[in-house]
Amino acid sequence: MRPARVPTAKLQGYGVRWDPGARCYRVRNELTGEWLRDSAGALAGFGSFSAADSAWHVFEPHRRVA
Structure with missing residues (x-):
């Protein structure tokens, strides 16, 4: 199956x-x-920006500034 394109x-x-x-x-x-x-392979969608932002910080690792 071909992945969904955004x-x-x-x-x-x-x-x-x-x-x-x-x-x-x-x-x-x-x-x-x-x-x-x-988990089913479909694009994840979030209803709120804060939930999406939290997922983004886990999905794309960022360097922490001390």
Whole structure:
């Protein structure tokens, strides 16, 4: 089965992006270009920015500044 493609031109933001078609936030690892998917392999969608942002911080590791 072919993975679902997300029209990136319509998604705005860095890492956490609003998908106007699905009316939810999507999470992307900007280092690898990979989209966060659920356990079934479908694109993960989040109803709130804070939930998507938390998932993004786990999905795309960031260096911690001490």
